[in-house]
Amino acid sequence: MSRKALKMDAKEAMREALVSPYMVTIILGVITLVLSVVQGFLDIWQGMIENAGAYDLGQTGAFAASSIIFMIISFILSTIIQFGYQSYCLKVANRDQTMSYGDLFGSAKYLLKALGLTLMMGLFTVLWTLLFIIPGIIAAYSYSQAIFIMVENPDKGVMQCIRESKEMMVGHKWEYFVLELSFILWQLLGLVTCGLAFIYVHPYTNVTLANYYNAIKPKTVVYEEVSMFE
Template sequence: MNRTELKSKAKDQLKGRWGLAIITILVSNLIINTANIVRPLDFVITISENLYLTLNLISLIFGGVISVGLSKFLLNFTTNREEPQFTDLFSQFKIFFKALGLHILIGIAILFTTLLLIVPGIIVALMYSQAFYILAEDPSKGIIECLQESSNLMYGYKWEFFVLELSFIGWWLLAGLSLGIGSLWVNPYQKVTETNFYLKLKYNI
C-alpha cells in the first residue's frame, strides 16, 4: 500500500471541494467527540460534571449513526457514486440502532483490550477501523458481519494503516502551533486518505 499515492489522491479529490469537506467533518467531530472537545475548556470556563456527562451521552447515542453517515459522505466524496452532500451525515438514521450497536461494541472491545495493555487496544482499534465504511456501503449487513469483514480486510494491513496514521503527526503538530485552526484542513486530508485506504483494500482502486 503506497502511502504517498493515497495521500496524493486525497489532495486531488479535495481540490475545489475543501469547504464541503471541512464543514461536514467539523460537524461530525462536534457530535462524535463533543465531550473530548469541550473538556479542555474546563481550564477557561467551569464545566459541570452533569454537563460533561450529558455531552458524553450525546456522543454515545449519536456517535454510531453519525460515524456511518460520515463514512457515507466520504465514500461519495472519493468515488462520486453519488454527489457528496452535507446531509449525508444525517442520512443513516434508518439504521440508528444497528449503528449504535456497532459503535458500542467497538468501544467496549477497545476499552477492555486497552485495560489489559495499550498495544492490544490499538490492534483492536485497527482491526475494526473499516466497520463503519462496510455498514455505510451495505446497511443490510449485521453488526457482527461488519466487524468480521473489517477484521478480514485488515488482516496483514494493520501495521500499514498504523504507519499511515502516524504519517499525519507532523501535520497535527503544525495544526497545534496554529492554535488548532490548521486542524480544519488536516482532518479532512486524513479522513479522505483513510477512505482511499479502505477503497484500496476492498476494491484495489
C-alpha cells in the same frame, strides 16, 4: 497502492468534490464544539456543588439527571456525525455525485446498528486492553474498517462488519499504522493553529483513509453472461 498515491488521490478528490469538504468539516466542528461547551457547563455545575460544602439533594439530583441525559444525547449525536462524516469522506474518495451535506446525518437511518457497532468495538477493544496494552492496540486496528463497511453497506449486521474488518486488516495493520503516523506533522499543525488547520487536515486524513479502505476491500467479481452459441 503507495501512501503517496493514496494522499495525492485524496487531494485531487477533495478538489473535485461537489460538496466542500471544508464546509462539512466546519459543521462537524461546530457540533463538536457545542457538545464540549455543554460539557464544560456541567463541569462548572459539578464544581459548584462540590464547593458548596453542604449536601443539597435537589441540586445533586438535578445535576445527575442532566449529566445522564446529556451523556446519552452526546453519545447518539457523536455516533451519527462520526458515521456520517465517514460516509461523506468515502463518497468524496469515490467521486460519488450523490454527496450532500445531509450525509453528515445520514446514519440516523440505521442508528441502532451504528450505536451497536460503536459499543461492540469499544467493548472488544477494552477487553483486549485488559490483557495488555498491545493486544488492545492490535484489536483497534483490526476493527478500523468496520465503520467504512457499515456506511457503505448499511444492511450488514454489527458482528458481520467487525468480522469483515478483521479479515481485511490481516497483514495490513502495520501498513495502516504507518499511514496514520504519516499525518503526525499535519496533526501538530492543527494543534499549533488552535484547530484552524484541522479544517483541511481532518478531511485530508479521512479521505486518504477512505482510499486505503477501497484499496484493501475485497473486489466484487462481475461475471458477464456469454451465449453458448458465440
